[in-house]
Amino acid sequence: MTEERILNGRYVVGELIGRGGMADVHLGVDQVLGRKVAIKLLRAEMARDPMVQARFRREAKAVAGLNHPNIVSVFDTGEEEQEFSGSTVELPFIVMEYVRGRTLRDLLKSGEVTRDLAIEYVLGVLEALEHSHSMGIVHRDIKPANIMVTERGALKVMDFGIARALADSASTMTQTQTVVGTAQYLSPEQARGEAVDARTDLYSTGCLLYELFTGRPPFTGDSPVSVAYQHVGEYAPAPSTLVQALDPIFDAVVLKALAKDREDRYADAAAFATALSNARSGIALPAEELTAPLPRAQANSGHLSAVAPFAAPAAAFSPSTPDSTAAVPVNQTGYLEPVAGDSRWEAPPIWEQNLQRELNEHRAKSKRNWTVAVSLVLALALVVSGLLFYNWMRAEAERNAPVAIPTLKEMTQAKAEATLTQLQLVPRVESVFDDKIATGLVVESDPAAPREVRKGTTVRLMVSKGPEARVLPESLSGQSEVGARQTLQDLGFEIGTVSRVNHPSIPTDWLVNTEPKLGKKVKVGTKIDLVLSTGMVNVPQLINLTVPEATKLLEDPEVGLGIKTVEEPSAVAEPGTIINQDPPSGTTTPQGGTVTVTVAVKPEEPSPTPTPTPTDTATEAPSAPPESTGTTPSPAPTDKSGKGKEPGLQLPVLPVPNP
Template sequence: MTSVDERGAGLIGALLEQRYRVDALLAHGGMSSVYRGLDTRLDRRVAIKVMDSRFADDRSFVDRFEREARSAAKIHHPNVVAVHDQGVDRSPGGDLVYLVMELVDGGTLRDLISARGALDIPLAFAIIEPVLAALAAAHRVGLVHRDVKPENVLIGHEGERGTTVKVGDFGLVRAVASAGTTSSSVILGTVAYLSPEQVTTGNASARGDVYSAGILLYEMLTGLTPYTGDNPLSIAYRHVNDDIPAPSMTVAGLPPALDELVVRATRRDASARPADGATFLAEVQSLRARLAVPRVGIPVPAPTLADRTMPVAPMELRRAQAWSPPDSTTATKLNLADLTQPATPAVALPTPLPTPPPTPVPSGAGVNATIVRQVPAGFTAAGPQGTRAMLRTDLDRLAPQEVGPPSLGLPMAGPVPPPRRTPPATPGRGTAAPAPRARRGTLVLWSLVTVLVLAIAGSVTWWFVDGRWSTVPEVAGRSTEEAQKLLLDSDLRAELRRVPDNEVAAGVAIRTEPDRGADVLRGEPVTLVVSSGRPKVPDVRAGTSVAAAEEAIRGAQLQPGLDDGINEYSDEVDKGKVVRLDPEPGTELKLGERVEIVVSKGPEPKPVPDLRGKTREEAFAELESLGYAPFDLGKEFDEDIDGGRVVRTDPSSGNVPEGDKRVGVVLSDAVTVPDVGGRNAEEASDILASAGLQAEVQAFGGTGRVFGQNPPPGSRVQSGSRVVIFTLP
């Protein structure tokens, strides 16, 4: 079956599943190739990773690849390359399994290390922190990267002036390892970054990613990987049997605490390393604070190919001119004239030879000094490496003496031809005779003109090559006035930008954009980033809307919070408006800390009064004065309350209605028995009937006058009750 490498050229211009157009090859590995492409449906630039077609025939691989793609897409983090889509393009030439990912406009960490060699400490910290943040996000959702290396760390542009660091290839290695292409006897991964347990048992865990990240930090600080060998198995053997050396053994002057952090992250015993990416990140951030390492911008590297050399900036030329190589016949020499020439294809080199130990850094060179590395003639330094598969049983056949010395990790400079020597002219046949004395004056004049022309040409060349450029000075830790003066002295124009910072005091410079050491045209603006101190709780007045308060809090780079349990009643602030902030305005907090917004619940409800025995008019008037809306709830009998007066309320007295302000009023329907004594039976019956009562006459000796009644006069009875009257003739 045709591999991706063989079909790669044919894919250019293809339309995968009638949607994703393949435009150009960006990178190629042993298991996949990455292309620049276009999502024609959304008109969005994307990166398309196409798996080698030999894996597309393995159904278990495709199934697991799809599951892993879904898992990788669940990692929502700014430092993780986003996965947009996954699919299979079916064609007569074979199925192509592909991933559609976010396109990062820039290069890789490999490109940056190849161009600069060892990175200074602030830049190494600026890169390792987002890498560890991405690994921490993956570890939180149960994913292990398994292939952390410079080629999978992308550095690109974000916005107009910003730089972003993103980690790619999440989930891919897990899918390959589970597809039947590996077994317990096979080692899968990039050998220079494999953890010992991946080599010996194939076990991959979060601590294995920590080990690889530790190797990554080692390579950034030294410019080289710790191990190399005649073959990948030799390197794997060293990971299992040797301890990673401290970076300061290669680059003198590194802080001991930084050495200790790298060594602890790369322990052969996995339990002795930080537990996961989040733990390692916390230790890096703690060390940054202890060492007061400034935050710097990250340069975006240009993607390079193995057969190209990097162009050299004017500042690098000046550094090279000031650098004196050690007295060694085997050290790589630097021809300064070559630095100003355009990039040329590298010459094919013979078979690699064993590598001698690196040359020590000269004393007093400091952390950022140029490192001279001894490279034997014909040796090709370690460059970008792909994921490999090796037999684990072959490790047992390796002897310790077969293990090679540390890798250089830098591209080898091409051989510099010796300067040509022109033999002095000797008088003889065909040699011109000396000029006459009369012509000497003319020769002197032309010599002066030549010197003048060369001086002018040299000045013009200096101006266009170096003179019109100025180097951005180091301003971190300086006051605003001092930093502005340093930039002015360097013929640069400072544009002030204040940002909050948890650690740097207000008014102190944090960094410049572009970063220190960058070459900028004289008179061009340089952004001076100055700390405004820790963010303060904004002044949000009572009565402000919740949305406006949230916007003000976020504008101060703090996190707004809402909690119904802390909301308050207020007679002055309308319901739903802001009463106050907690903590109060002006309080200093750390970036992202929570600020609670206390919201008004409106005026505090007053308790329902006891209205028992009052008339309806009195009860309604009192309830309305307290803000309630009274209504008739009906009547009921109460022998203690006169008819028409209040028996009770609903809610009852003392209780506060929630939400609804309505209060029902229940009146008494009791009837007061009238006094009918002395009346004749007929009159008494009429009086009782008019009161809604029934009369029952009991006559003693004939109908006459009423001398008694039951219930007695003044009693409260229900309407329609019977009243017995007693009469005498």
């Protein structure tokens, strides 16, 4: 077995749960607090680069000062020495809050993001950015992969790996002049290598909102460089032109965040959030704030054109001059044509003009090459058109052939998704409660087997997340409080109050029972009250019992106490019964203690007084009877031996006066 890896003497490094460009993220356990954590550990091959080391430490410093429910918390940082390629390197690590959930990128891929969810998620990101910016930190890499949605729907912004303080935000490139950030969400100022500020994050958030609405980033290309060029010199089509069901009221909100000039964007995250909330309530962005160009409406279509990004709605251009309603000319490319002397238009910057000229030359060259290629294709098409047509007919027949949905019940989620993908069907996973199907297995599909559908059809997979109500494990009795808490939380329960009861065997502060009771079936999410042991035992009533009866009662597993007997003579109690006990009944004593009982015994009888034995018989003749005086004569006195004495003078008994 491999030796357990422990950082700082308390953090156990577990399985790998994530991998980034410069670090790995492991599931860990904080042995002191008994909780799961995420440990971000710089990879050994990256640790020799001082810039990477600085960037990693900068992330820890940036996030350590942020305390917000929508930002992943940092609990601890440190460094660990490790041997790598014959030398010792310092590997910094960050101990963070462990979040169980899915990233927005995963939710987008599975098609689970609705319009309302997209708005809620972006409002959560803006709340996190508002706090981050107030602390002077610019994230610089807002994207779906860096935003986690927990199992309970909470939102967490992660990965401040390229974040910088606002005072240091002028440095936007590395020493190798590589622009940091992700191309699809890169702001124009980042692409040009200029200083960044809080509005840079708002641009990236606008790209995020665009993708959540439409399912694609605002700009795509063959390479990151081509995408960066588009961020600098081109405008994205309005979201409603890509998604017909999306209300055009959101176009202005999104495109204002994507303004090329940061001065035309929202002033801060709070302003962005207000505009988005207002749009959801049907309140359009005020005309004076419509600084970002919007696409114009095509005359021959019922929606906005995706190829006219420079046109703006009439509300955006409504000066008070009499000619404010004059038509604005449109050139052949579909863009609004600037009018000489018109104050509504300004000449673009020189760098933008140069970039546009280079793009035009590139397009002209591509057009010439395309013409040659088309000519060659047409020539070849004359020869192979028949074969191509035949192959096309076969492909169409195969593509339109119906597919029977297989039986997926009780398959693992991964296997079911692979099965549908192999049949050219699109799986969409939904989690449901189920009392019979184990967690992670498919409960049913919609459409269900053996229905036939066309290829490309979306099939809903209902995957079990276990029973809605779970049995409280009886094995928790006798466990430590920390272990019981963790087990209950892992099962989806919340922890309520803590009380204590006496128990004969469970150690102090270990779990005796719960409320609801262990073994009962309880709905997931219910608060479970913990009942812990005091380490004490209730002393039972032993008086008037015999010693065997008391011994049997004390040795019962529900009591678990010893007995010590003391005898005491008693003329009242029946011998062999208990007449006293210590401790008294109704009190408590430590587990495994001893009760001293006093047992009644028969008292000893006193020694009998010896009876005198007559040895002599009076020989004297009886004296003459005294004269009758009206009193009974006293008997003759005797000595101790019982022999009679001669009668003497009888003295009267005089009363003794009281002193």
